[in-house]
Amino acid sequence: MTDVIQELEEQFTEAPEPIKKVCIVISKGSLEGVYPGLIMANGARMEGIEADVFFTFFGLDAIRKDRIAKIKVATVGNPGMHMPTWIGAIPGMSAIATRMMKRQMEKLDIPPVPEFIEMISDSGAGLYACKATVEMFGLDEGSFVPQVDEVITVGEFYERAAGAEIVFT
Numbered sequence: 001m002t003d004v005i006q007e008l009e010e011q012f013t014e015a016p017e018p019i020k021k022v023c024i025v026i027s028k029g030s031l032e033g034v035y036p037g038l039i040m041a042n043g044a045r046m047e048g049i050e051a052d053v054f055f056t057f058f059g060l061d062a063i064r065k066d067r068i069a070k071i072k073v074a075t076v077g078n079p080g081m082h083m084p085t086w087i088g089a090i091p092g093m094s095a096i097a098t099r100m101m102k103r104q105m106e107k108l109d110i111p112p113v114p115e116f117i118e119m120i121s122d123s124g125a126g127l128y129a130c131k132a133t134v135e136m137f138g139l140d141e142g143s144f145v146p147q148v149d150e151v152i153t154v155g156e157f158y159e160r161a162a163g164a165e166i167v168f169t
Helices: 002-013 031-046 057-062 093-107 113-122 131-136 154-160
Strands: 021-026 050-055 126-130 150-152 165-168
Touching: 021 031, 021 057, 031 050, 031 057, 031 093, 031 113, 050 057, 050 154, 057 126, 057 131, 113 126, 126 131, 126 154, 131 150, 131 154, 150 154
Parallel strands: 021 050, 021 165, 050 126, 126 150
Antiparallel strands: none
């Protein structure tokens, strides 16, 4: 019995294995859906952790040439806004919330999405678009900013993610 207790104590007193790689999935196209993944990818690279970011569904807006600069805060049905849905539906509310959030991020020196995507790519992180979503939305490789490394399948994403922590934002 003492051996079992000693073995358990050793297991729980050992330092945890450091994270070596993260693969982050961004599936939402709003500011509050895109930024958490970008911040995590940037943070990983700043800590020397390998990082890949996989954009799927509306998360593709963060890497689409025609949408990257137009990402807004979702005010309708967003419980994080702490206001009734009908208020979020008032014309102009999303624009006001977006301006307010962008001002706050600027004060914290958090770059706009296009600049952030470029920074993350330049840091060595991989940026990938989901092939199924690209096809479903009728897009092609030319639809994306030049920092996107490749359009890949979910299976290819899992191959790249081998041994990594997968984070879904």
